[in-house]
Amino acid sequence: MAKQLIYSVYFILPVLLLWNARPAGRGQWNDSLSLEQTKAFQGFLAICIMLHHIGQKTCASWLFPKSRIVPGLEFFxxxxxxxxxxxxxxxxxxxxxxxxxxxxxxxxxxxxxxxxxxxxxxxxxxxxxxxxxxxxxxxxxxxxxxxxxxxxxxxxxxxxxxxxxxxxxxxxxxxxxxxxxxxxxxxxxxxxxxxxxxxxxxxxxxxxxxxxxxxxxxxxxxxxxxxxxYEDKIVPHLRKYFWVYVIVAVLALYPLYILSVNAQNVFSYYGENWGAPDTVLRRRITLLTQVLVTLDFVFAAILLGMKVxxxxxxxxxxxxxxxxxxxxxxxxxxxxxxxxxxxxxxxxxxxxxxxxxxxxxxxxxxxxxxxxxxxxxxxxxxxxxxxxxxxxxxx
Known part of the structure; x- marks a missing residue:
């Protein structure tokens, strides 16, 4: 039972993020680029990065021997x-x-x-x-x-x-x-x-x-x-077509992530390990997919912050x-x-x-x-x- 406690982080994190969160009313907008808002989100992400590092030590696929792997933080x-x-x-x-x-x-x-x-x-x-x-x-x-x-x-x-x-x-x-x-x-x-x-x-x-x-x-x-x-032009445009952009950005995040995972499996950053002749090209193709993931994540975070x-x-x-x-x-x-x-x-x-x-x-x-x-x-x-x-x- 004690081992299962780690899964509570998936409940605790949303509570930490949304505790005291305030949605903007209809026709109203929150400044998602304000210092207060961005600092709060960075504070949240700092905890997630901690979980990422601990996950690498406890349940990463590359750990050896495999008996060392303790499940729980695979997501991070x-x-x-x-x-x-x-x-x-x-x-x-x-x-x-x-x-x-x-x-x-x-x-x-x-x-x-x-x-x-x-x-x-x-x-x-x-x-x-x-x-x-x-x-x-x-x-x-x-x-x-x-x-x-x-x-x-x-x-x-x-x-x-x-x-x-x-x-x-x-x-x-x-x-x-x-x-x-x-x-x-x-x-x-x-x-x-x-x-x-x-x-x-x-x-x-x-x-x-x-x-x-x-x-x-x-x-x-x-x-x-x-x-x-170009913020003065970008933000009004995003507000005008907000629901289109936020739905596309949120729905695209997981498929883009899966695309990046598949690219890592097919092309890989580690071509030098088996003497691939096109190691640099493989890395750049894989990189391109991760560029898309990170762009979409930041874009989605900014958009959601405009309403919450x-x-x-x-x-x-x-x-x-x-x-x-x-x-x-x-x-x-x-x-x-x-x-x-x-x-x-x-x-x-x-x-x-x-x-x-x-x-x-x-x-x-x-x-x-x-x-x-x-x-x-x-x-x-x-x-x-x-x-x-x-x-x-x-x-």
Whole structure:
């Protein structure tokens, strides 16, 4: 009976998302792009991403021996990239909106946008490095330097904060030195697409751009920028044909997902494992199907948010620590797994998946709070913790 408790997450999650949700009346609209709304949804997705990571440790098909597999979180195992897509979209959207609404936004851009992400990367890298030493992982000087530089991921959950600063830097350079707005957008889009094309040429490895999760949802960064640029035209159009778009978007999500699953089975991201001569083409075909899935998911989320305003104290709180929780919860995922990131034996393995989830969440939240406070002190933001008014855009 205790093993079946994990299935309660499929009841708990909808309650967390819809608790205190308020549908808009007939002819009325909610601003699904407001800071308050997007932060609340990101807080919800942060929990889902935690379940994704735990699912990979407990019930993923690639686990060996098969006796290790404990069912319950299969739904979350293959969809991590879909959930991260929402974050990437609003990274691009927020950067563009801020550029056009905040005076001298690019002044200090590196300090305001890029430095906090880099700090988050290396602070958690250091924490994981100490953890690896404590659990008994053996490493030589070269291995230690690879870990501390994040060329080899010491924190295995940091690909996002390695990639994002480069996208922000491309945005900064494009909009600082290119005066034509449309051309600057095109340059950023070209940079991201170029990154994706390079990524598809690299075999799976232990270092940077080590797998498809490094690039199968990043196209949402320029998509977010384009949406922000044409928002005044897009949103009225969506409202005019709302029911058509929302029905199509919601109904298309599952077929598109199945299409992507079939593409992975037929073409695969892992052609190098059997010496496929067309490995790059196989990856790009598979990638195209996942591009469609992530576009539709973000589109559906925005549309549904136009008619339903989500937000409660819990989601509002989680929305304030999403980055820190995203980066630090993995430490406890590893501590409670069979092995610590595929290496030495983990010190506190938990076989009951529901208890595993509770422990990771219970330790991840206070750790994220402390990490946020630490980052605030280092960056000189110790006295500022407000996220802005509810009418503020997700900038």
């Amino acid at each position: 195992v293959p969809i991590g990239y879909v959930m991260v897509a929402f974050f990437v979209f609003f990274n691009g959207y927020g950067a563009y909106k801020s550029f056009h609404t905040k005076k001298d936004y690019l002044n200090g851009f590196v300090k305001k946008r890029i430095l906090p992400v880099v700090l988050a990367l290396y602070s958690t890298t250091l924490i994981f490095f100490v953890a690896r030493l404590l659990v008994g992982e053996k490493m030589d000087l070269n291995g230690a330097l690879l870990y501390l530089s994040s060329i080899k991921l010491c924190n295995p959950y940091t690909w996002y904060v390695i990639v994002l600063p480069f996208f922000y830097l491309a945005f900064y350079l494009a909009f600082k030195f290119i005066k034509k707005d449309g051309l600057a957008v095109a340059v950023v889009a070209a940079f991201v697409i170029g990154y994706m094309l390079v990524g598809t040429t690299i075999d799976h490895n232990d270092y940077l751009i080590r797998g498809e999760w490094w690039w199968n949802c990043v196209h949402l960064f320029p998509v977010g920028i384009v949406f922000a640029k 305003k989500i937000g409660n104290k819990f989601l509002k709180f989680m929305g304030t620590i999403t980055l820190e929780f995203y980066l630090i919860h993995g430490l406890f995922v590893e501590f409670c797994d069979h092995t610590f990131d595929g290496g030495v034996k983990s010190p506190f393995p938990i076989k009951n998946v529901f208890l595993y989830v509770l422990v990771v969440f219970a330790l991840g939240v206070p750790s994220a709070i402390l990490l946020k406070k630490l980052h605030g002190l280092i960056l000189g933001k110790g006295r500022s913790g407000k996220n802005g008014k509810s009418v503020q855009k997700a900038a």
